[in-house]
Amino acid sequence: MNGTKGAAAGAAAGERGGQHDHDGDHAVLGGCLDVGPTRVAVTPFGPVGGTGAGGPCFPAFDESGSWIFAANYSGGRLTAHPVAPDAPADAVFSIGFDGSGPHERQSSPRPHQAVIDAARDRLLVPDLGSDRIRVLRPADLPDRLRHDDDDDIVVHAGAGPRHLVVAGDVAIVANELDRTASLVDLAERRELSWVPVDATVAARGLGVSAIRLTSAGTVLVGDRDADAIAALRYDADARSLEHVASITTGGGHPRDLHVTHDERFALVADQASDSIAVIVLEQGVPVEVVETLSTPAPACLARVW
Numbered sequence: 001m002n003g004t005k006g007a008a009a010g011a012a013a014g015e016r017g018g019q020h021d022h023d024g025d026h027a028v029l030g031g032c033l034d035v036g037p038t039r040v041a042v043t044p045f046g047p048v049g050g051t052g053a054g055g056p057c058f059p060a061f062d063e064s065g066s067w068i069f070a071a072n073y074s075g076g077r078l079t080a081h082p083v084a085p086d087a088p089a090d091a092v093f094s095i096g097f098d099g100s101g102p103h104e105r106q107s108s109p110r111p112h113q114a115v116i117d118a119a120r121d122r123l124l125v126p127d128l129g130s131d132r133i134r135v136l137r138p139a140d141l142p143d144r145l146r147h148d149d150d151d152d153i154v155v156h157a158g159a160g161p162r163h164l165v166v167a168g169d170v171a172i173v174a175n176e177l178d179r180t181a182s183l184v185d186l187a188e189r190r191e192l193s194w195v196p197v198d199a200t201v202a203a204r205g206l207g208v209s210a211i212r213l214t215s216a217g218t219v220l221v222g223d224r225d226a227d228a229i230a231a232l233r234y235d236a237d238a239r240s241l242e243h244v245a246s247i248t249t250g251g252g253h254p255r256d257l258h259v260t261h262d263e264r265f266a267l268v269a270d271q272a273s274d275s276i277a278v279i280v281l282e283q284g285v286p287v288e289v290v291e292t293l294s295t296p297a298p299a300c301l302a303r304v305w
Contacts, residue, residue, distance in 0.1 A: 049089025053077040060114040067141060069114040071125055076109035078125050078136065080145050093145040099130030102158045103177050106130065112162045112176075117186060119169075124186075126161035128176055133161060133184060155182050155191045165213045172234060172241070174221050176207035181221060181232060181241055195241045201226040210256045214263050218244070218284025222254040222268065229257060229268055231285045247286040249277035258301040265290075269298035276301070 053075025060069050061083075068081040068089060079091035097109035110129030117124050125134035135151040155161055160177025166186070173182040175194065179201070182194040197208050201223060208230075209222035219232040219241065230246040251270025259266050259281065266286055268277040276298055278291040 046084060046086055047088040049081050049091065051075070051077075051079045051081075051091050052094055053079060053091075058113045060116065062138060062141075063116060063118060067138070069123060069138075071111040071114050073110050073112055073128075076111065076129070078111055078114060078123075078134065078147075080138075080141070082142065092142070095136060095145060095147045097127060097130065097132075097134060098149075099127070099132060101129060101131045101160070103160060105177065106158070106160065113164065115164055115166060117166055117171075119166075120186060122186075124164060124166070124171065126164055126173060128160045128162055131155050131157055131159050131161065133164070133171065133173070135189070151189070153184055153186075153189045153191065155184065156180075156194060159194070160207065162207075162209065163211045165211055165219075167213055167234065167236065170236070170239065172211065172213060172219055174208045174211040176209065179203060179208055179223075179225065181208075181211070181219065183239055183241060192239055193241075195232070196243070197221050197232070198223060198226065198228075198230045198243055198246045201228075201246075206253070209254060212257060212259055212266075214259055214281070214284035216263070216284035218281075220257060220259070220266060220284070220286070222257050224253050224255075227252050227254060227270070229254060229266065229279065229286055245285050245287075247279065247289070249279070250289050250292060251275040251277055255299050256301045258303060259284075261303065267301055269301050271297050271299055274298075 053072035055074030056070040057073045058071040070079045078095045080093040081089040106129045111125045112128050113126050115124045121139050123136040123138050133153040137146040159175035161173045162176035164171045164173040169187045171184040180194040183192040204225040206224035212220045217234045219234050221230045223230050228246045228248045231244050232241045233244050249268045251273035253272035254268045255271040256269040266279045276293040279286045280288045
C-alpha cells in the first residue's frame with residue numbers, strides 16, 4: 001500500500017458517553033492521508049478552521065472533495081467549510097435549526113451526522129433533538145447552501161435520529177433515544193416504519209450509535225446499552241427490517257463500526273474500553289469476536305483504501 005493517499009477530515013469535539021465538550025475547540029481540519037508500509041500519517045494542507053458553533057461531532061466531504069460539512073451537536077448548526085491548500089477551513093455557511101422533542105435530551109436541535117444523498121443532490125442531517133432529518137441543497141455552492149424547513153423529514157416523536165445510511169430511495173436511520181431503526185422514503189420525504197433494534201435489551205440510557213449496510217442487505221447497528229452490535233435484515237422489495245442477531249463485543253460503549261471491503265469482518269470502536277473488536281461476518285451477520293485491538297478511546301472508523 002505504498003504511497004496510497006486519500007482525503008481525510010477531522011472534527012475536534014470531545015464526546016464520550018453522550019457528553020460533548022462544549023468548551024473544546026470548535027474546528028475542522030482538512031488533510032491528506034498518507035498510508036505507507038509501516039506508518040499512517042495525516043498531513044494538514046491548510047490551517048484549522050472554526051465552525052463558530054459548539055460540539056462539531058461529524059465531518060463529511062462532498063463528492064468533489066471541495067467542501068467539508070460539519071454537524072455541530074451542541075451548537076445546533078450545520079456548517080460548510082471550503083477545502084483548499086494553505087487556506088483556513090473556516091465556516092463559509094452556517095445553517096441553524098429550530099425545534100425540540102419530548103425526550104429530556106431534546107430541548108433543542110442536536111445535529112449528529114451529515115450524509116451526501118448523491119441521487120437527489122441533497123445533504124441529509126439527522127437531528128437527534130428535533131426528530132427530523134434535515135435536508136439541505138448543496139447544488140448552489142459556493143454561492144449559497146439552501147435549507148427549507150418544509151424539505152425536512154419528520155420521524156416519530158422521541159426517536160432521536162443519530163446516524164443513517166442511504167439505500168437507493170430509502171434511508172435507514174439509527175434512532176439513539178428509543179432504540180429503533182426507521183425506514184424513510186427519500187423521494188416522498190416520509191417515514192415508512194420503525195422497529196426495535198433489539199427488543200430483548202433493557203435500555204440503560206445510552207442507546208444505539210453507528211449504522212452500516214452490507215451488500216447482503218444486513219444492517220449493522222452499534223448498541224451501547226448492550227455493548228453489542230445488532231444485525232437487522234433489510235428487505236428492499238418489502239421495505240422492511242427484521243432483527244436477526246446480536247453479539248456482544250467484549251468491550252464497552254461501541255461508538256462506531258465499519259466493515260472490511262470484502263465484508264468478512266466488522267470492526268467496532270469500543271470507546272470506553274480503549275479497544276476495537278474484530279468480528280466475523282457471515283452474509284453480513286456477526287457470528288464471533290476473533291480479535292481485540294488496543295487503542296485509546298476509539299471514536300471513529302473509516303475505510304481509506
